[in-house]
Amino acid sequence: MLPTLQELVQDNNEKIKFQWIAGQSSSNRLISDEDTSAANIVGHLNLIHPSRIQIFGLEEMDYYIRLEKSRQINYIKELYNGKSPAILIANNLQAPQILINNCSQYNIPLLSTHIDAAKLIDILRVYISKKLAPIETIHGVFLDVFGIGVLITGKSGLGKSELALELISRGHVLIADDVVELFQVAPSIVEGKCPALLQNLLEVRGLGLLDIRTIFGEIAVRHKMRLKLVVNLTKQSSNDTSFERLPLQKVVTQNILGIPIRSVTIQVAAGRNLAVIVEAAVRNTILQMRGIDTLGDFIERQTIAILSNNT
DSSP states (O other), X not given: OOOBHHHHHXXXXXXXXXXXXEOGGGTTSBSOSSOOOHHHHEEESOTTSTTSEEEEOHHHHHHHHHSOHHHXXXXXXXXXXXTOOOEEEOTTOOOOHHHHXXXXXXXXXXXXXXXXXXXXXXXXXXXXXXXXXXEEEEEEEEEEETTEEEEEEEOTTSOHHHHHHHHHHTTOEEEEEEEEEEEEEETTEEEEEOOXXXXXEEEETTTEEEEHHHXXXXXXXXXXEEEEEXXXXXXXXXXXXXXOXXXXXXXXXXXXXTEEEEEEEEXXXXXXXXXXXXXXXXXXXXXXXXXXXXXXXXXXXXXXXXXXXXX
């Protein structure tokens, strides 16, 4: 979903540090009237695309200053008629008074920043691309385990949060509990994050809500991460004959937002140390990503042993 201009300013405040010059009363307008590509929403000053966020860099400001006064006024009027969401002045340039006056008159947001124009456009396009990315909400727990984004899923009551708490106690990092927001940020990349309302919180039955950041410290939480492994918890049943102890398929995947993500299924039973099993699954995934196939090596070793016995 496209953000408002105010949200864009707040979300990028640490990187960009905008300064308002004029038109702040229009800060609640959306940065575009329709969902389109990030390249069409922000770019260098150009009247051919008046409806996008206009960036004034060194060349654009030099061009604007050289215009006759009447053309300077008409320029801003055309941006107003084209419904430009804002004018952003880069490179810490000084805004001409006529530009400030016209933006105030037409209520066009005018902001400035010290960042170079090209870098400013890159930052905003990446930000907008993420806002436009397809999104899916999944019930589960999202963790950083050994630097790998792991989504733990399963039916209620299987102990997902308790497993997450044990993994956090072992030095791993919480990203989201209960509600995980997943975004497709690139053709083959899914990124997960926690809704702002639930950040740093973990619900454990019998204990209620735990503030992981307060209990374990800053390094025990993070806001987002790339998803690389899905761990599905299932209840162990003596009647279940479909569970494969040694799946012959080298890499098992699960589609999320149309992208195949590596997955493993772990049966939950009394006495099983699930935290250690999840850690082992992550380590094994890392080996697979490096091209190491433990099951394939075993099958090859077994084949050689059988052939040796037959000769």
